[in-house]
Amino acid sequence: MDVRERVEDRVPPEDVESNEARHNSQVLVETDAAAVDRLEGAFPTRGVPVMVLTGMLGAGKTTLLNRILQSPEHGLRVAVLVNELGEIDIDSQLLDVEQPEVDVEGAAAIRLSNGCICCTINNSLVEAVKRVLNMGERPPDYVVIETTGVADPAPIVSTLQESELDDHVYVDHVLCVVDAYHLLEPEYDTVAGRSQMQHADTILLSKVDLLEGAEAVQRVVERVLAGKPNARILQASRGHGIPLRLLLDVPGRRRVSKSAPHVHVDGEACACSTEPSSPSEHLTLDGFVSVAFECREQPLVLSRFRRDFVSRLPPEVYRAKGLLWFDGYPLRFVFQLCGRRFQVEQDEWPAGQPRKSQMVVIGRRLDREQIMRMLLSCIRGDEQR
Ligand SMILES: Nc1nc2c(ncn2[C@@H]2O[C@H](COP(=O)(O)OP(=O)(O)OP(=O)(O)O)[C@@H](O)[C@H]2O)c(=O)[nH]1
Incomplete structure (x- = not known):
């Protein structure tokens, strides 16, 4: 929504100019997430759109990413950054790019190993995004950052929006892949998983092919909505079943809020920090x-x-x-x-x-x-x- 339109709701037209600055400064100190989002949406976007692709271990992030890389339907030249937690990097070897670190058939991949970008390697993230933007003859149309399965997306979004990258990229979307088959099992209720869902713009339920019947899907949807009312929920099986245009660079989508407050699935006070924490703390949290x-x-x-x-x-x-x-x-x-x-x-x-x-x-x-x-x-x- 345009700032001016909102101001016009409240003041006579002749006062719009003089009230606009005052209105902006009032919104900036507001804690109301919706107001912050409206203000963010009023700014034009610059640079290359970025998706932060999050979701718990094994949820189906790499599977979806491969579907994006293999599908010509979206018409975008997509570059990916893959972050692996351990010293051994399996994911980038399973991506449909022939050689990570090289621009291949319209797709480029850079791997960020041995550390979680939400807590330890923010500088590397800035450098890697810059590298991926400069990899081909022209910048990619879209960048996907696949986080580790235990990452908190909030610090990653902050890095993208508050570092020098802000001039080159904008956060188009935080997409959280949720394993619909396992979600209702008690051991899948994790601090990291709840935080990922809370920070997501869209929740993509994966593995719905493993659920029996519409009622089973509905129970999972209800669980998600119990923790995040009004969540935008899509579903897929092995990354299929959704038009990719619903996920990539949707015109007019709001920019992701820098500071949206969040509540956990069970309503407990938020223990997630947007401040970097040590990697060991990060893993041991769950x-x-x-x-x-x-x-x-x-x-x-x-x-x-x-x-x-x-x-x-x-x-x-x-x-x-x-x-x-x-x-x-x-x-x-x-x-x-x-x-x-x-x-x-x-x-x-x-x-x-x-x-x-x-x-x-x-x-x-x-x-x-x-x-x-x-x-x-x-x-x-x-x-x-
Ligand atoms: N049946 C089914 N299996 C799926 C689906 N999506 C992913 N899988 C399988 O689930 C397993 C994990 O998928 P990945 O895409 O590697 O999951 P990930 O989120 O990247 O995993 P991490 O890298 O550990 O965080 C693989 O065996 C996939 O084939 C789905 O929609 N249906």
Whole structure:
């Protein structure tokens, strides 16, 4: 809404000019989120639109991102920034760009590893966004920043809006992907997950294909609305089922508020901070532990992986993802586990790269040594050479 239109509601037309400045300064000190949003919306947007793509571990962010990269329907040249938590970066290897860090067929990807951009690497975020804007012959039409599964989007939005980037990009959208299949389970109620939903402009329910019937979907929608009344909710299955234009650079969408206050799903006082916190604090807030495993020397043995790892995983494991090299199998195995469901797919090894196994396991209060022992026991030993 235009500021002048709002002022005209309240004062005679001849007083508009003189009242406009006063009106603005009153709104700026207001704590009412709706008023702040209206003021933000009154400014013209500049630069390249950016989506902050958030959502809990395994919610379906990378799947949606691949759908965006693979779809010509939106007609936009999209660049992506992927932030991984651990020292091993699986996600950017699963994106549909041939080589991260290189401009490929209209899509560019930059990975930001080993730290969460909402708390530790804000300077890197500024640098990476600048790099992605300068990567091709011309800037991309749209940038998507995929956050880690435990990130709080608020500090990321602040960095984009309050740093030197404000002249080059604007926050088009905070999109939170929510795993509809797991949302109602008690262990999926996390501080990070609630904060992500509260800061989102749109909530995209993923995995609705795993729910049985419209009533099951409705129960999930009601849970979301209980915590965030008037939420804009869309649903998708593996990123399909929604016109991407509803997600990308919608003309006239408001800019994301810099300071929208938020309330949690259960109504409790907000404990989320928009101030940077230390990475360990950030993970331990929900009791998450991350274990990273890599083996380049030897392949794994598939039967042992099934018996000693998959079937013995403790219930505390929330998420696991791996790119695995199995003895006797020419293809790469992509292992994905979310909650109690896992999926294994095979694809080609990237050309020119040595084979190796990489796995990240994330869970609440995990016993790191136990997980590491389980994985080490899958490595092919001397007796099998
Ligand atoms: N059935 C079904 N599976 C899905 C859907 N979306 C994602 N998945 C699967 O869920 C798993 C995790 O998906 P990702 O896209 O990697 O999730 P993510 O949010 O990027 O995960 P993190 O990187 O750990 O935060 C993969 O096995 C996906 O194939 C969906 O809509 N339906």
